[in-house]
Amino acid sequence: MTVYDFAKSVVYGVFKPLYRVEATGRENIPAEGGVLLCSNHIDNFDPILVGMMAPRPVYFMAKEELFKVPVLGKLVPHLNAFPVKRGMSDREALRKGLAILKEGKVLGLFPEGTRSKTGELGKGLAGAGFFALRTDAQIVPCAVIGPYKPFRKVRVVYGKPIDFTGLRQGKGSAEQATELIMSEIRKLMESSK
Incomplete structure (x- = not known):
């Protein structure tokens, strides 16, 4: 068992009952091939939850x-995370993300780049569109519906x-691609309220 699998099972045992976590649409994540999984961002726990339920x-x-x-710092790389410098274009992180998708793995992104303090969806950054247009990965939208309060359901x-x-053939921009992802x-x- 890998560190990732072990951590996932431990976290599942804690989060599932504490936040009454419920996941729907898991079948929408293709079983094979590169997948860009793009979610809203409302809490520091989002990566844990989105990854745990996938x-x-x-x-x-x-x-x-x-x-x-x-x-x-020593544990994070074993949890399938890699570093990104915030507030600037990080070419190394972009290369690593592209490699993950081209290897047929799942890359999780929060296009807003930071947590929403209000819970409302913010503006997406062009990075998500960059990955969507530069690879043949399937693009799967995801929504985390909170709030994270003990014994209240998180979906x-x-x-x-x-x-x-259309965007790939029409040479759409990264900004247009991100807008499409954010609208989904x-x-x-909205449909989960």
Whole structure:
């Protein structure tokens, strides 16, 4: 058993009863091939929950500072996370993300780049669109519906893959691609209220 699998089972045992976690649409994540999993971001627990409920291992970008924290910094890479410098274009993180998708794995992203303090969906950054247009990965929208309060239900909703054929063939911009992803996340959030 890998560190990732062990951590996933431990976290599941704690989070599932504490937050009464419920996941729908898990079947929308393709069983094989590269998948870009894009979610809204309402809490620090989002990566844990989105990854825990997904049927496949998910790789996440994590802020570089986490890798400098004693003990945690050594553990984070074993949890399928890799560092990203926030507030700037991090070419190394972009290369790593592209490699994950091209290897047929699942890359989890929070296009807003930071948590929403209000719970409302913020503006997405162009990074999500960059990954969507530079690979043949399936793009799966996801919505985390909170709040994270003990014994109150938290839902993770995985949507159907987004059709990117038009944007990929029409040489759409990363910004347009991100807007499409964000509109699909918004629809999941609204239909799950």
